[in-house]
Structure formats: C-alpha cells, structure tokens
Amino acid sequence: MPLGGVIFITIFILLFGSLLLFLASKVGRKVSDPVKAQSYECGIPVQEKKDTKMSVKFYLTAILFIIFDIEIIFMYPWALTFRDFLDRGQGIYILVSMGFFLLVFIFGLFWEIKSKALEWD
Amino acid sequence: MGSDSLEISINVIKMILIFLMMVQAVPILVWLERRGSAFIQNRLGPNRVGPLGLVQLLADAVKFLQKEEFIPAKGIRVLYYAAPVIALVPATLAFLAIPIGAPMSLEAFELFGSEWGPYRFALQGYEVGVGIVFVLGVSSLAAYAVLLAGWGSGNKYSILGALRASSQMISYELALGLSIVGVILLYGSFNFSDMILAQQGPLAIKAFGRELVIGWLPNWGIFFQPLGAILFFAATFAESNRLPFDLPEGEAELVAGFHVEYGGFKMLLFFIGEYGHMMVASGLMATFYFGGYQVPFMSPDQVLAWVSTWAPGANSAAVISSLLHHVVFLVKIAVFLWIFIHVRWTLPRFRYDQLMDLGWKTMLPWALANTILTAIVIAVAAS
C-alpha cells in the first residue's frame, strides 16, 4: 500500500485547507463587537445553568457501537476466507463456527433492544 | 509510488488532480441541488447569475471570501479552526482509494529525448490492497471533525448537536460495515479492482457446478445483493448527514447544530466534506453493486480491443479506453448523486429517536439477516 502517497496527500489537504482559511481571513473586514463574540442562542443572551446533566445515552450508544463494531470486524476475515473454506469442503465447519458467534451477537442485540438500553425519548 | 521520476510525478499529480476534482465538483453539485430542488418544489431556483444560474456558486464563493472572520469568545481557537480542515480529510482519502477508470498499460515511449519504460497507471489516487477496510477506517474518522467543531465552538447547543451528530454517524456505521460483509462474501476479496473485474460481462449465476447465463442483464452486484445494496445506500445517507438523516444540522430545529458558530469559508469547507462523503458513497455504490467503471456487458479488455481498431497507436488506445471508462464511472456517480439530491427534497426529516431506532432496531437486524442469507446461499450453491 502506498503509505507515502497517503501521508503526502493528507498533508497536502491539510495545507490546502489551512491556506484557504488563512486567505479567507485576510480578505474579510474586522469590526470587533462584544455582541459578536457571544455564543449563539437564537438571539437571547446566554443562559448558564449550574449543573447541566448530559445524558448518559451518548456513552451507551458509543459503548454498544464499539462492541458491535468489533464483532463486525471479526466477520471480515471470515467473509474473506469463506470461499477458501468452501473449496476445501469445510463449508459446514465455517458456517457453524460463525453461527455460534452470530448467536451470541444476536442475543446481545436482542437483549439490548429488549432492555430498552437505547431508548431515545 | 513509482520507480522513476516520471511515474512518481504522474502519480503525485494524479492524486492532487483527483482531490481538486472532488473539491471542484462541489459547486456543480450545489448548483444541481439548488436547481433540482427548485424544480421539485415547482419554482425556478438561481437563474440570474450567468447562464442558467451556473455562476451562482462562484458568486457565493466570492461572497464567502469577504465574510468577516470571528470566533466566539468561549471557543477554543485550535479546535475551532482545525475542525473544518479536518472535515476534508476522511472523504478525500476514501475517494482517492476508489478506482475511477480502467488502468492503462503504456508501452515504452519516448519523451524529452529519453526512453521511459512500460508503465501501468491505475486511475486511482493510490492502489490499496485492503480497499474496503481502508475506506471504512478513514470514514470512521469523520466523526472527529463533527465533535471538534461542536466543542471548539464553546456553545452548549453546538456540543449537543455534535454529540447527536456523531452518535448518529457511529450508529449507522454498524449497518454500513455489516452490509459490506455481504459484498465481501460475494467477491471474496477486499480489493476494489478485484470486485470490479468480477462484475464483467452478462449475468452469470454459478450454482451447483453449473452456470446460468442471462444475456440481457449485466453481471452487476445489485442482482446478487439487492437487500445489501439498499441497506448500504441508506446507511451512507446517515453517514454524510444528508436528509432524511439531517437532524444534526437540522435547518429548522437546531438552526445548524454543530456548525452554528461557523460562517464564511469555514462552513464552506464543511459542505465540501459533506459532498465529498456523498461522492464517496456514490463511488462505493457504483463499485460494489453496479460494475464500477466498466461499460455494461463489455469487459475492459473488449473495450480496449475495440478502441485499438480505430485509435492511432497502442498507447493512445490505452489512454482513450481509460478515459472512456472514466466517463462511464462519472455517469454512474452522477446518477447516484442525483438520487441523493432527489431524496433530500422528497422525504421528510426523521425525528432523532426514530433515527436511532431505525439504525439499531431495523437496519442492523436486516443487515445481519442479509449476511446470514448470503453465506448460506453461497455455501449451498457451491456444494
């Protein structure tokens, strides 16, 4: 894999974007006004509450995403070598072994749906 | 990257050209979107600036250039300015890995007085052996641009919008990854070129040791994986934050979600990233399910043979054949991009909980069912 090419084009894109932003910042005017620096809140002044609790749903979504992502990643080598196993006559073996894994996966998904872990209300 | 200076320089120029092509396609796409959406909504859209309103985007770009640059006081400078630039990277890296034309094999020729050896240029930014895994890997980095933009703005509504947007993106990455497993089962390879070359000629179903050829359908992946194609296409809508999965940048609800504090050219960079993701999604749809750069029913060798009959010399035949394939690829991408635009102005937006339910409770089980079914069908058909 051409790693040098990937690194080169990544640096090129970053420089290109930075150059564009830099040029754009030089062309526009600059009138500083304290109202402009306030955070946008549909026109009303910023209201800060003392302890805003962010929902734990984001954490749960991300954790469950990691779990299922890892399981999906394990299916990639399986899918790649599927035909090789079939050609050697080990089709049942490969299907059954992945079948157990998928059973656990499906059970996990089913449990997670049933336990309402990802209810967004 | 190449073995001598001409090859290296051509490869480098190729990468830069494809990147610039992606950036330049954005004004065209936005024009298409604005005119197309206008016709869908029974109005005219931009038609004053230039013929058919084609120069509208240039005027908009100039306007954006002149906008004042500001950063909210509570923003974090580094993240605020870095996020739009980072938004460009994943889409571009993924697009550069997709083959956009047939590889051209050039024989030895003479240029600037010296002999340059036989070359083989692939019309891709770079050739990646593990194509799909690389594309998935860099696409999953797209969540960072969103998160950094939201946090760097220092506005709690931006942070909330960014968290919702990234939650949506990662939920649909599951369905995306799983529908790709069906494609890998079908073609037995990660490499894009292998997948494209496996879709040559007319539809040929190999089952139980015999082969059934249906001459009037091309050998495209969509006929083998219809459910997978639909799931993949729907998941890419969510990945690029396009309607109907538009809530994170919901223009009527959150004003603009994670990029509410951005204006001017920085916002334009976000849109280049979004359209870049659309182009990657269209390219992947074409590659997996619609034969990539190939002309339907004809393999690249047949096209090359046909071009050689009327082209002067073998090298120009290779170049013309590659360009022809490139045009076919562009046509296929254009069809999918139009579908993206059409769907945007046709379907209403999902509510956020409907969106997450769809991703986890509907698309993921269906993608699993698709994988299991594909595996069983392939196993049964090969026995």
Added chain:
Amino acid sequence: MNATSGVLMTDAFLFWFLAIVTLVSALSVILMVNPLFSALSLVMSMVGVAALFVTMQAYFLAGVQLIVYAGAVMVLFVMVLMLFDLNLEKKAFSRGPGSSFLKIASVGLFAGLLIGGVVFSELMTAENAETTATLAKTDGTRALGRLLFEQYLWGFEVLGVLLLVVAIGAVALSRSKGGTHAKH
C-alpha cells in the same frame, strides 16, 4: 513499499517520520493539561501506529486499528470527555515540576520493566519467530482468517461471549444511582 523509489519515500525515512509523530503524540497524551487534547493526541498516536502497521505489511491490522481503535474507542473517549465540565479536571492536574517529573519517571520506569521482561523472555521470541516466518509467505489477511478459524477458534468464540458481557455490564453501569437512567 518500494525502497528504491527515490530518497523521499524510502522505508527508513517513512519509519522515522511515523515513529516521531507517534512518540510525540503519545508524550503529549500525558503532558497536556486539557484532557480533551490528551484524547486527541491519543487519536493521533493510534493513527501513527496504524501507519506503522502498514510499513510492516499488516494491512488488515492497520485497517482494524483505524476502524476500531481510532474510530470507535477514541470517539467514545472524546464524546465522554465532552459530557463533563473540564475546568475541574484542569485544576486537579498538579503543575509542580518536581511532582510531574516524578510521576512520569516512575511510570516510564515501570513500563520499561514490564516491556523488557516480556521482550526478553524465551517464550515470546521463540513463538514469534515461528509465526512470522510462516505468515510472511502468504497474503496476510487470508492467513489471518485461516488461523482465526483453525487454530484460535475457541478464543474467537470466547471473545464473542466476552463482548456480550461488556455490553451487559455497560448497560448495568449506566443505570447506577444518581444518573439519568437510574431505576427509581
């Protein structure tokens, strides 16, 4: 990777560049005050590690590193860090130079001890020599797939169960008292 393709793209230059990027980001994980910048430096070091995997021709591993580690686990880290008020964290990071140096030095020494013990053990080097020799001859990912389902099948299935346990545990943790999802 073509080692003869001009001076800029040699293996050595690429390795040193990637190694320095990875090390600098790894160092900034522990040296940055803002926890979010630490997490972002960790992302950068993981991308660097993925690129180093590519130089060792472990392409699938590099892709998995990007998809799972940099694209899922670190997204979790960054998202969770955004749920907190980080000003308290920044104040708690003691900035005295003496204590910082002692902390980093002791962690570094301990890590060196562990890694030295692992690397110089007989078991590790013998097993490594055998597998790299056989794997280097075939296409990496296909060999990985075959090994996974032939030699390490038991580990693969146990991994599925382990992931299930993690999922259930995460959901249970989210229902602890005082949180938004607590059972009343």
